[in-house]
Amino acid sequence: MTVHVDEMKKMFPTKPSVVVGEREHNPYLERQAGRESNARSYPRRLPLALSKAKGIYVQDTDGRTYIDCLAGAGALTLGHNHPVVLDAIRQLLQDGVPFQTLDLTTPVKDRFVDALFDALPKAFAEGARIQFCGPSGADAVEAAVKLVKTATGRRTILSFHGAYHGMTHGGLALTGHLSPKAAVSGLMPDVQFLPYPYEYRCPFGVGGEEGHRLSSTYIERLLDDPNSGVVSPAGVILEVVQGEGGVIPSPDAWLREIRRITRERNIPLIVDEIQTGLGRTGSLFAFERAGISPDVVVLSKAIGGGLPLSVVVYRAELDQWQPGAHAGTFRGNQMAMAAGAATIECVRTHRLDQHAQVMGERLLSHLRHAQASVRSFGDVRGRGLMIGVEIVDINGCPDARGMYPAAPELARRIQAQALNLGLILELGGRNGSVVRFLSPLIVTPEDIDTIASIFCEAARAAERDAGL
Numbered sequence: 118m119t120v121h122v123d124e125m126k127k128m129f130p131t132k133p134s135v136v137v138g139e140r141e142h143n144p145y146l147e148r149q150a151g152r153e154s155n156a157r158s159y160p161r162r163l164p165l166a167l168s169k170a171k172g173i174y175v176q177d178t179d180g181r182t183y184i185d186c187l188a189g190a191g192a193l194t195l196g197h198n199h200p201v202v203l204d205a206i207r208q209l210l211q212d213g214v215p216f217q218t219l220d221l222t223t224p225v226k227d228r229f230v231d232a233l234f235d236a237l238p239k240a241f242a243e244g245a246r247i248q249f250c251g252p253s254g255a256d257a258v259e260a261a262v263k264l265v266k267t268a269t270g271r272r273t274i275l276s277f278h279g280a281y282h283g284m285t286h287g288g289l290a291l292t293g294h295l296s297p298k299a300a301v302s303g304l305m306p307d308v309q310f311l312p313y314p315y316e317y318r319c320p321f322g323v324g325g326e327e328g329h330r331l332s333s334t335y336i337e338r339l340l341d342d343p344n345s346g347v348v349s350p351a352g353v354i355l356e357v358v359q360g361e362g363g364v365i366p367s368p369d370a371w372l373r374e375i376r377r378i379t380r381e382r383n384i385p386l387i388v389d390e391i392q393t394g395l396g397r398t399g400s401l402f403a404f405e406r407a408g409i410s411p412d413v414v415v416l417s418k419a420i421g422g423g424l425p426l427s428v429v430v431y432r433a434e435l436d437q438w439q440p441g442a443h444a445g446t447f448r449g450n451q452m453a454m455a456a457g458a459a460t461i462e463c464v465r466t467h468r469l470d471q472h473a474q475v476m477g478e479r480l481l482s483h484l485r486h487a488q489a490s491v492r493s494f495g496d497v498r499g500r501g502l503m504i505g506v507e508i509v510d511i512n513g514c515p516d517a518r519g520m521y522p523a524a525p526e527l528a529r530r531i532q533a534q535a536l537n538l539g540l541i542l543e544l545g546g547r548n549g550s551v552v553r554f555l556s557p558l559i560v561t562p563e564d565i566d567t568i569a570s571i572f573c574e575a576a577r578a579a580e581r582d583a584g585l
Contacts, residue, residue: 133539170197252425254417255283279362363546364505399474399501422456483569
């Protein structure tokens with residue numbers, strides 16, 4: 118794991134900066150607030166104007182250094198400005214390759230497809246088809262929905278409580294979070310939501326194996342009930358580990374049951390690997406852990422090497438749509454394909470999926486050990502380097518299973534304290550009460566120890582400020 122460290126240390130100090138007192142006014146942030154839309158989100162909680170970055174570190178325009186555990190919402194698998202990615206981009210520029218080619222092919226595109234198909238499980242990749250989409254993962258979700266509706270002639274899509282599939286009209290319709298949907302009428306119709314096995318806050322109030330068994334049983338009976346009110350679906354879409362929903366891993370046994378249920382009823386299973394794909398959860402693709410083979414896989418973020426790229430890969434039998442059924446000007450992004458192929462090959466060569474598993478276990482160990490002294494850590498969970506800590510209100514009234522209510526304000530305080538100590542984290546989950554860790558996969562054991570130390574210090578400081 119030395120492919121990035123030497124260059125990174127030349128550029129940045131080994132420790133993040135600490136902000137003492139109030140942050141001074143920053144002209145970049147002031148102009149951003151005056152010119153950008155009210156829909157902007159990250160700058161409200163992370164008031165940063167970034168100037169340069171390397172590896173797991175970023176530096177702001179005031180010269181402060183931060184460890185980046187947001188990493189482009191998980192897109193920066195190799196961290197910032199990794200030599201492998203930079204070399205691929207330089208070579209593309211040197212060769213004079215066109216930047217955009219619509220869906221015309223090039224040697225760069227051919228190499229990317231080879232790299233991606235070689236990384237996917239052989240049983241799924243053999244005979245599969247790929248559709249290049251617009252640069253966002255949400256566009257690939259839209260394409261996947263159109264694909265299965267066309268192939269089956271049906272209209273209903275089943276999604277899950279806690280799901281996140283993007284902010285387009287169709288993607289938002291499939292997303293569980295209610296707040297962004299409240300002001301938008303006319304979202305994609307015929308979407309039905311199903312209970313996801315959320316161990317800490319089980320929708321059936323039981324948890325454990327019984328909780329996920331009830332979920333799969335409920336789904337199977339709903340599909341077989343002629344009076345369920347749900348017409349035969351065109352597809353089921355799910356995340357193996359829900360990301361924005363609060364870093365909630367699905368049990369392997371549950372996922373295998375969903376695959377059995379959908380296969381027996383000839384319902385295409387769409388797995389959204391936009392955030393989990395390419396090593397994030399400890400395997401190259403999150404669905405591999407359960408040993409299943411989906412019908413459709415949606416990919417973005419990591420596969421572009423940090424540049425915009427999204428694709429849908431699916432079983433050839435579903436390839437029934439007509440030419441032009443899904444298009445987009447920027448689906449031929451050659452720079453992203455070059456960076457993506459290099460990233461895929463680097464992850465596989467250095468077995469960064471296995472490294473992510475080991476580093477994730479190390480971080481989980483630190484965080485679970487801290488639960489003894491940080492009272493607001495209600496649940497610590499995750500897979501690989503996709504980890505969440507659910508922050509709870511210990512002064513609140515616990516539910517029937519003894520779980521305390523969410524504490525979103527305390528979570529925001531912890532995030533702010535961590536930022537002041539030089540650590541960038543994001544929030545998610547129900548009520549925004551889950552602190553999420555999405556560090557680059559190149560993170561070292563020493564980095565993990567520093568991340569855990571800063572976060573726990575921030576949490577203790579936030580608890581003191583809240584009088585806990």
